[in-house]
Amino acid sequence: MSIFAKRTASLLTKHGKEEVMRPLLLKEFGCNVLQTDAYDTDLLGTFTQEIPRYGTQLDAVRKKAKVGMELLALDLGIANEGAFVSDPYSGMTAWNNELVILIDQKHDLEITGFSGAPAQSDNASVSRYEELIQFADSALFPSHYLVIKPTDEYHPESVKGIADFESLREAFDWAQSLSTNGKVYVENDLRAFANPTRMNNIQKATANLVDKMKSLCPQCQKPGFWIRDIQRGLPCNACGLATDEEIAKIWTCMQCNHEETHGMKVLRFANPSRCRHCNP
Ligand SMILES: [Zn+2]
Ligand SMILES: [Zn+2]
Structure with a gap:
Protein backbone atom coordinates (compact mmCIF):
# COMPACT_ATOMS: atom_id res chain seq x y z
CA MET A 1 0.00 0.00 0.00
CA SER A 121 -3.58 34.61 -22.47
CA ASP A 122 -4.33 37.48 -24.80
CA ASN A 123 -4.84 41.22 -24.39
CA ALA A 124 -5.90 44.26 -26.37
CA SER A 125 -6.45 47.98 -26.13
CA VAL A 126 -9.82 49.00 -27.59
CA SER A 127 -11.79 52.22 -27.96
CA ARG A 128 -15.12 50.90 -29.28
CA TYR A 129 -17.44 48.21 -27.92
CA GLU A 130 -17.49 46.46 -31.33
CA GLU A 131 -13.69 46.05 -31.11
CA LEU A 132 -14.08 44.60 -27.64
CA ILE A 133 -16.63 42.04 -28.90
CA GLN A 134 -14.20 41.01 -31.64
CA PHE A 135 -11.39 40.56 -29.14
CA ALA A 136 -13.67 38.71 -26.72
CA ASP A 137 -14.50 36.19 -29.44
CA SER A 138 -10.84 35.56 -30.27
CA ALA A 139 -10.01 35.27 -26.54
CA LEU A 140 -12.54 32.40 -26.18
CA PHE A 141 -15.01 34.47 -24.13
CA PRO A 142 -17.31 33.57 -22.41
CA SER A 143 -15.86 30.12 -21.61
CA HIS A 144 -12.72 32.07 -20.66
CA TYR A 145 -13.42 35.11 -18.46
CA LEU A 146 -12.03 38.60 -19.05
CA VAL A 147 -10.48 41.44 -17.04
CA ILE A 148 -11.08 45.08 -17.97
CA LYS A 149 -9.15 48.18 -16.90
CA PRO A 150 -9.38 51.87 -17.83
CA THR A 151 -6.54 53.41 -19.90
CA ASP A 152 -3.93 50.60 -19.80
CA GLU A 153 -2.73 47.48 -17.97
CA TYR A 154 -1.19 49.56 -15.16
CA HIS A 155 -4.43 51.20 -14.04
CA PRO A 156 -4.99 50.33 -10.35
CA GLU A 157 -8.70 49.59 -10.79
CA SER A 158 -10.16 46.67 -12.69
CA VAL A 159 -13.19 44.48 -13.17
CA LYS A 160 -12.20 40.80 -13.04
CA GLY A 161 -14.06 37.59 -13.68
CA ILE A 162 -16.28 38.98 -16.45
CA ALA A 163 -18.30 35.96 -17.58
CA ASP A 164 -21.26 37.24 -19.63
CA PHE A 165 -22.04 39.90 -22.24
CA GLU A 166 -24.11 42.08 -19.91
CA SER A 167 -21.21 42.37 -17.45
CA LEU A 168 -18.82 42.96 -20.36
CA ARG A 169 -20.87 45.93 -21.58
CA GLU A 170 -21.12 47.35 -18.06
CA ALA A 171 -17.38 46.96 -17.46
CA PHE A 172 -16.58 48.59 -20.80
CA ASP A 173 -18.77 51.63 -20.05
CA TRP A 174 -17.27 51.92 -16.55
CA ALA A 175 -13.68 51.70 -17.85
CA GLN A 176 -14.29 54.18 -20.65
CA SER A 177 -15.76 56.72 -18.23
CA LEU A 178 -12.54 56.52 -16.15
CA SER A 179 -10.10 56.31 -19.05
CA THR A 180 -7.68 59.21 -19.51
CA ASN A 181 -6.97 58.39 -23.18
CA GLY A 182 -10.30 56.95 -24.39
CA LYS A 183 -8.82 53.45 -24.35
CA VAL A 184 -10.00 50.40 -22.49
CA TYR A 185 -7.56 47.59 -21.69
CA VAL A 186 -8.85 44.03 -21.83
CA GLU A 187 -7.17 40.71 -21.15
CA ASN A 188 -7.92 37.07 -20.36
CA ASP A 189 -8.52 36.39 -16.68
CA LEU A 190 -5.74 33.93 -15.82
CA ARG A 191 -7.13 32.62 -12.54
CA ALA A 192 -7.76 28.89 -12.72
CA PHE A 193 -11.57 28.94 -12.42
CA ALA A 194 -11.74 31.66 -15.08
CA SER A 215 7.40 5.75 -8.84
CA LEU A 216 9.38 4.11 -6.01
CA CYS A 217 13.17 4.04 -5.69
CA PRO A 218 14.47 0.48 -6.27
CA GLN A 219 16.91 0.97 -3.40
CA CYS A 220 15.08 2.79 -0.57
CA GLN A 221 11.48 2.26 -1.81
CA LYS A 222 10.60 5.93 -1.28
CA PRO A 223 8.43 7.69 -3.88
CA GLY A 224 9.76 10.34 -6.26
CA PHE A 225 12.22 8.23 -8.26
CA TRP A 226 12.31 10.15 -11.54
CA ILE A 227 14.27 11.30 -14.60
CA ARG A 228 16.82 13.91 -13.52
CA ASP A 229 18.61 14.34 -16.82
CA ILE A 230 18.57 13.20 -20.41
CA GLN A 231 21.97 12.49 -21.92
CA ARG A 232 22.14 13.49 -25.59
CA GLY A 233 24.73 13.17 -28.34
CA LEU A 234 24.02 9.88 -30.10
CA PRO A 235 26.55 9.68 -32.98
CA CYS A 236 25.28 10.08 -36.54
CA ASN A 237 25.26 6.87 -38.58
CA ALA A 238 26.82 8.63 -41.59
CA CYS A 239 29.41 11.09 -40.24
CA GLY A 240 29.87 9.92 -36.65
CA LEU A 241 29.43 13.37 -35.11
CA ALA A 242 27.21 13.92 -32.09
CA THR A 243 23.52 14.67 -32.73
CA ASP A 244 20.86 15.95 -30.30
CA GLU A 245 19.33 12.49 -30.18
CA GLU A 246 18.93 10.87 -26.79
CA ILE A 247 21.48 8.34 -25.52
CA ALA A 248 20.03 7.62 -22.11
CA LYS A 249 17.80 8.85 -19.31
CA ILE A 250 19.31 9.29 -15.87
CA TRP A 251 16.91 8.42 -13.06
CA THR A 252 17.62 9.66 -9.53
CA CYS A 253 16.12 9.16 -6.10
CA MET A 254 15.70 12.46 -4.29
CA GLN A 255 15.94 10.71 -0.93
CA CYS A 256 18.97 8.40 -1.08
CA ASN A 257 20.58 9.69 -4.31
CA HIS A 258 20.45 6.23 -5.89
CA GLU A 259 20.97 6.67 -9.64
CA GLU A 260 20.21 4.51 -12.67
CA THR A 261 20.99 5.08 -16.33
CA HIS A 262 18.39 3.64 -18.64
CA GLY A 263 19.97 3.54 -22.07
CA MET A 264 18.62 2.86 -25.52
CA LYS A 265 19.82 -0.63 -26.21
CA VAL A 266 18.64 -1.08 -29.80
CA LEU A 267 19.65 2.15 -31.43
CA ARG A 268 23.43 2.77 -31.29
CA PHE A 269 23.55 5.45 -34.00
CA ALA A 270 21.29 8.31 -35.02
CA ASN A 271 19.61 8.46 -38.38
CA PRO A 272 21.51 11.00 -40.59
CA SER A 273 18.22 12.88 -41.10
CA ARG A 274 18.58 13.98 -37.44
CA CYS A 275 22.18 15.17 -37.97
CA ARG A 276 22.97 18.88 -38.12
CA HIS A 277 26.07 18.19 -40.25
CA CYS A 278 24.59 15.76 -42.81
CA ASN A 279 21.13 17.32 -42.90
CA PRO A 280 21.31 20.91 -41.67
ZN1 LIG B 1 16.16 5.96 -2.83
ZN1 LIG C 1 26.02 13.21 -39.81
Whole structure:
Protein backbone atom coordinates (compact mmCIF):
# COMPACT_ATOMS: atom_id res chain seq x y z
CA MET A 1 0.00 0.00 0.00
CA SER A 2 1.21 3.50 -0.85
CA ILE A 3 2.40 5.74 1.98
CA PHE A 4 -0.21 8.25 0.74
CA ALA A 5 -3.14 5.85 1.03
CA LYS A 6 -6.08 6.91 3.21
CA ARG A 7 -4.43 10.18 4.19
CA THR A 8 -5.68 13.74 3.74
CA ALA A 9 -3.75 16.49 1.97
CA SER A 10 -4.43 20.19 2.39
CA LEU A 11 -4.95 22.41 -0.64
CA LEU A 12 -4.91 26.17 -0.19
CA THR A 13 -6.82 27.76 -3.07
CA LYS A 14 -9.76 30.07 -3.64
CA HIS A 15 -9.80 29.41 -7.36
CA GLY A 16 -11.42 25.97 -7.57
CA LYS A 17 -8.25 23.96 -8.21
CA GLU A 18 -9.52 21.13 -5.99
CA GLU A 19 -11.91 20.20 -8.81
CA VAL A 20 -9.08 18.86 -10.98
CA MET A 21 -6.51 17.95 -8.30
CA ARG A 22 -8.66 16.03 -5.80
CA PRO A 23 -10.00 13.30 -8.17
CA LEU A 24 -6.49 12.26 -9.28
CA LEU A 25 -5.15 11.74 -5.74
CA LEU A 26 -8.35 10.09 -4.64
CA LYS A 27 -8.35 7.66 -7.57
CA GLU A 28 -4.65 6.71 -7.38
CA PHE A 29 -4.08 6.54 -3.63
CA GLY A 30 -7.42 6.91 -1.90
CA CYS A 31 -5.85 10.13 -0.62
CA ASN A 32 -8.39 12.84 0.14
CA VAL A 33 -7.82 16.53 -0.57
CA LEU A 34 -9.19 19.10 1.85
CA GLN A 35 -9.53 22.57 0.36
CA THR A 36 -9.16 25.78 2.36
CA ASP A 37 -9.28 29.45 1.43
CA ALA A 38 -8.63 30.74 4.94
CA TYR A 39 -5.53 32.54 3.67
CA ASP A 40 -5.76 34.89 0.67
CA THR A 41 -3.38 33.46 -1.93
CA ASP A 42 -3.53 36.76 -3.82
CA LEU A 43 -1.15 38.07 -1.14
CA LEU A 44 1.48 35.77 -2.69
CA GLY A 45 1.00 37.36 -6.11
CA THR A 46 -1.59 38.16 -8.77
CA PHE A 47 -1.49 37.99 -12.56
CA THR A 48 -3.11 41.43 -12.81
CA GLN A 49 -0.13 43.58 -11.72
CA GLU A 50 -1.31 44.52 -8.19
CA ILE A 51 0.99 42.16 -6.24
CA PRO A 52 4.25 40.67 -7.55
CA ARG A 53 4.81 36.96 -7.00
CA TYR A 54 6.36 35.72 -3.76
CA GLY A 55 9.89 34.60 -4.84
CA THR A 56 10.33 32.02 -7.58
CA GLN A 57 7.54 29.76 -8.80
CA LEU A 58 8.94 27.01 -6.54
CA ASP A 59 9.16 29.38 -3.52
CA ALA A 60 5.53 30.40 -4.03
CA VAL A 61 4.15 26.88 -4.45
CA ARG A 62 6.07 25.61 -1.40
CA LYS A 63 4.79 28.54 0.68
CA LYS A 64 1.18 27.85 -0.37
CA ALA A 65 1.51 24.16 0.56
CA LYS A 66 2.98 24.96 3.97
CA VAL A 67 0.36 27.60 4.80
CA GLY A 68 -2.42 25.17 3.80
CA MET A 69 -0.96 22.42 6.00
CA GLU A 70 -0.71 24.80 8.96
CA LEU A 71 -4.26 26.09 8.54
CA LEU A 72 -5.71 22.58 8.48
CA ALA A 73 -3.15 21.04 10.87
CA LEU A 74 -2.25 18.29 8.36
CA ASP A 75 1.14 16.61 7.76
CA LEU A 76 0.44 16.34 4.02
CA GLY A 77 -0.18 19.19 1.62
CA ILE A 78 -0.42 19.95 -2.09
CA ALA A 79 -0.39 23.29 -3.91
CA ASN A 80 -0.17 24.82 -7.37
CA GLU A 81 1.52 27.92 -8.79
CA GLY A 82 1.23 28.98 -12.41
CA ALA A 83 3.39 31.20 -14.59
CA PHE A 84 2.72 32.80 -17.96
CA VAL A 85 5.66 33.28 -20.31
CA SER A 86 6.51 33.18 -24.02
CA ASP A 87 6.52 29.76 -25.64
CA PRO A 88 9.93 28.01 -25.49
CA TYR A 89 10.01 27.31 -29.27
CA SER A 90 9.37 30.54 -31.17
CA GLY A 91 8.92 32.96 -28.25
CA MET A 92 5.94 34.39 -30.13
CA THR A 93 2.90 32.94 -28.38
CA ALA A 94 1.62 32.76 -24.82
CA TRP A 95 2.74 29.78 -22.77
CA ASN A 96 1.65 28.47 -19.39
CA ASN A 97 3.91 26.62 -16.93
CA GLU A 98 2.09 24.93 -14.09
CA LEU A 99 4.01 23.68 -11.08
CA VAL A 100 2.40 21.51 -8.40
CA ILE A 101 3.99 20.28 -5.21
CA LEU A 102 3.40 17.63 -2.58
CA ILE A 103 4.93 18.07 0.87
CA ASP A 104 4.84 15.10 3.23
CA GLN A 105 6.13 16.05 6.69
CA LYS A 106 5.61 12.56 8.08
CA HIS A 107 8.08 11.05 5.58
CA ASP A 108 10.15 14.19 5.00
CA LEU A 109 9.34 14.26 1.28
CA GLU A 110 8.89 16.95 -1.31
CA ILE A 111 7.79 15.97 -4.83
CA THR A 112 6.91 18.32 -7.71
CA GLY A 113 4.89 17.86 -10.88
CA PHE A 114 5.06 20.05 -13.95
CA SER A 115 3.25 20.74 -17.21
CA GLY A 116 3.98 23.35 -19.87
CA ALA A 117 1.37 24.05 -22.55
CA PRO A 118 0.07 26.80 -24.85
CA ALA A 119 -1.90 29.40 -22.86
CA GLN A 120 -5.10 31.29 -23.55
CA SER A 121 -3.58 34.61 -22.47
CA ASP A 122 -4.33 37.48 -24.80
CA ASN A 123 -4.84 41.22 -24.39
CA ALA A 124 -5.90 44.26 -26.37
CA SER A 125 -6.45 47.98 -26.13
CA VAL A 126 -9.82 49.00 -27.59
CA SER A 127 -11.79 52.22 -27.96
CA ARG A 128 -15.12 50.90 -29.28
CA TYR A 129 -17.44 48.21 -27.92
CA GLU A 130 -17.49 46.46 -31.33
CA GLU A 131 -13.69 46.05 -31.11
CA LEU A 132 -14.08 44.60 -27.64
CA ILE A 133 -16.63 42.04 -28.90
CA GLN A 134 -14.20 41.01 -31.64
CA PHE A 135 -11.39 40.56 -29.14
CA ALA A 136 -13.67 38.71 -26.72
CA ASP A 137 -14.50 36.19 -29.44
CA SER A 138 -10.84 35.56 -30.27
CA ALA A 139 -10.01 35.27 -26.54
CA LEU A 140 -12.54 32.40 -26.18
CA PHE A 141 -15.01 34.47 -24.13
CA PRO A 142 -17.31 33.57 -22.41
CA SER A 143 -15.86 30.12 -21.61
CA HIS A 144 -12.72 32.07 -20.66
CA TYR A 145 -13.42 35.11 -18.46
CA LEU A 146 -12.03 38.60 -19.05
CA VAL A 147 -10.48 41.44 -17.04
CA ILE A 148 -11.08 45.08 -17.97
CA LYS A 149 -9.15 48.18 -16.90
CA PRO A 150 -9.38 51.87 -17.83
CA THR A 151 -6.54 53.41 -19.90
CA ASP A 152 -3.93 50.60 -19.80
CA GLU A 153 -2.73 47.48 -17.97
CA TYR A 154 -1.19 49.56 -15.16
CA HIS A 155 -4.43 51.20 -14.04
CA PRO A 156 -4.99 50.33 -10.35
CA GLU A 157 -8.70 49.59 -10.79
CA SER A 158 -10.16 46.67 -12.69
CA VAL A 159 -13.19 44.48 -13.17
CA LYS A 160 -12.20 40.80 -13.04
CA GLY A 161 -14.06 37.59 -13.68
CA ILE A 162 -16.28 38.98 -16.45
CA ALA A 163 -18.30 35.96 -17.58
CA ASP A 164 -21.26 37.24 -19.63
CA PHE A 165 -22.04 39.90 -22.24
CA GLU A 166 -24.11 42.08 -19.91
CA SER A 167 -21.21 42.37 -17.45
CA LEU A 168 -18.82 42.96 -20.36
CA ARG A 169 -20.87 45.93 -21.58
CA GLU A 170 -21.12 47.35 -18.06
CA ALA A 171 -17.38 46.96 -17.46
CA PHE A 172 -16.58 48.59 -20.80
CA ASP A 173 -18.77 51.63 -20.05
CA TRP A 174 -17.27 51.92 -16.55
CA ALA A 175 -13.68 51.70 -17.85
CA GLN A 176 -14.29 54.18 -20.65
CA SER A 177 -15.76 56.72 -18.23
CA LEU A 178 -12.54 56.52 -16.15
CA SER A 179 -10.10 56.31 -19.05
CA THR A 180 -7.68 59.21 -19.51
CA ASN A 181 -6.97 58.39 -23.18
CA GLY A 182 -10.30 56.95 -24.39
CA LYS A 183 -8.82 53.45 -24.35
CA VAL A 184 -10.00 50.40 -22.49
CA TYR A 185 -7.56 47.59 -21.69
CA VAL A 186 -8.85 44.03 -21.83
CA GLU A 187 -7.17 40.71 -21.15
CA ASN A 188 -7.92 37.07 -20.36
CA ASP A 189 -8.52 36.39 -16.68
CA LEU A 190 -5.74 33.93 -15.82
CA ARG A 191 -7.13 32.62 -12.54
CA ALA A 192 -7.76 28.89 -12.72
CA PHE A 193 -11.57 28.94 -12.42
CA ALA A 194 -11.74 31.66 -15.08
CA ASN A 195 -9.51 29.95 -17.64
CA PRO A 196 -10.36 26.34 -18.62
CA THR A 197 -7.18 26.10 -20.74
CA ARG A 198 -5.14 26.75 -17.61
CA MET A 199 -7.27 24.46 -15.44
CA ASN A 200 -6.59 21.66 -17.92
CA ASN A 201 -2.86 22.29 -17.61
CA ILE A 202 -3.07 22.18 -13.79
CA GLN A 203 -4.69 18.77 -14.19
CA LYS A 204 -1.78 17.63 -16.39
CA ALA A 205 0.78 18.86 -13.85
CA THR A 206 -1.10 17.00 -11.12
CA ALA A 207 -1.07 13.83 -13.25
CA ASN A 208 2.72 14.24 -13.55
CA LEU A 209 2.95 14.62 -9.76
CA VAL A 210 0.86 11.47 -9.26
CA ASP A 211 3.16 9.52 -11.64
CA LYS A 212 6.15 10.56 -9.53
CA MET A 213 4.34 9.72 -6.28
CA LYS A 214 3.79 6.22 -7.69
CA SER A 215 7.40 5.75 -8.84
CA LEU A 216 9.38 4.11 -6.01
CA CYS A 217 13.17 4.04 -5.69
CA PRO A 218 14.47 0.48 -6.27
CA GLN A 219 16.91 0.97 -3.40
CA CYS A 220 15.08 2.79 -0.57
CA GLN A 221 11.48 2.26 -1.81
CA LYS A 222 10.60 5.93 -1.28
CA PRO A 223 8.43 7.69 -3.88
CA GLY A 224 9.76 10.34 -6.26
CA PHE A 225 12.22 8.23 -8.26
CA TRP A 226 12.31 10.15 -11.54
CA ILE A 227 14.27 11.30 -14.60
CA ARG A 228 16.82 13.91 -13.52
CA ASP A 229 18.61 14.34 -16.82
CA ILE A 230 18.57 13.20 -20.41
CA GLN A 231 21.97 12.49 -21.92
CA ARG A 232 22.14 13.49 -25.59
CA GLY A 233 24.73 13.17 -28.34
CA LEU A 234 24.02 9.88 -30.10
CA PRO A 235 26.55 9.68 -32.98
CA CYS A 236 25.28 10.08 -36.54
CA ASN A 237 25.26 6.87 -38.58
CA ALA A 238 26.82 8.63 -41.59
CA CYS A 239 29.41 11.09 -40.24
CA GLY A 240 29.87 9.92 -36.65
CA LEU A 241 29.43 13.37 -35.11
CA ALA A 242 27.21 13.92 -32.09
CA THR A 243 23.52 14.67 -32.73
CA ASP A 244 20.86 15.95 -30.30
CA GLU A 245 19.33 12.49 -30.18
CA GLU A 246 18.93 10.87 -26.79
CA ILE A 247 21.48 8.34 -25.52
CA ALA A 248 20.03 7.62 -22.11
CA LYS A 249 17.80 8.85 -19.31
CA ILE A 250 19.31 9.29 -15.87
CA TRP A 251 16.91 8.42 -13.06
CA THR A 252 17.62 9.66 -9.53
CA CYS A 253 16.12 9.16 -6.10
CA MET A 254 15.70 12.46 -4.29
CA GLN A 255 15.94 10.71 -0.93
CA CYS A 256 18.97 8.40 -1.08
CA ASN A 257 20.58 9.69 -4.31
CA HIS A 258 20.45 6.23 -5.89
CA GLU A 259 20.97 6.67 -9.64
CA GLU A 260 20.21 4.51 -12.67
CA THR A 261 20.99 5.08 -16.33
CA HIS A 262 18.39 3.64 -18.64
CA GLY A 263 19.97 3.54 -22.07
CA MET A 264 18.62 2.86 -25.52
CA LYS A 265 19.82 -0.63 -26.21
CA VAL A 266 18.64 -1.08 -29.80
CA LEU A 267 19.65 2.15 -31.43
CA ARG A 268 23.43 2.77 -31.29
CA PHE A 269 23.55 5.45 -34.00
CA ALA A 270 21.29 8.31 -35.02
CA ASN A 271 19.61 8.46 -38.38
CA PRO A 272 21.51 11.00 -40.59
CA SER A 273 18.22 12.88 -41.10
CA ARG A 274 18.58 13.98 -37.44
CA CYS A 275 22.18 15.17 -37.97
CA ARG A 276 22.97 18.88 -38.12
CA HIS A 277 26.07 18.19 -40.25
CA CYS A 278 24.59 15.76 -42.81
CA ASN A 279 21.13 17.32 -42.90
CA PRO A 280 21.31 20.91 -41.67
ZN1 LIG B 1 16.16 5.96 -2.83
ZN1 LIG C 1 26.02 13.21 -39.81
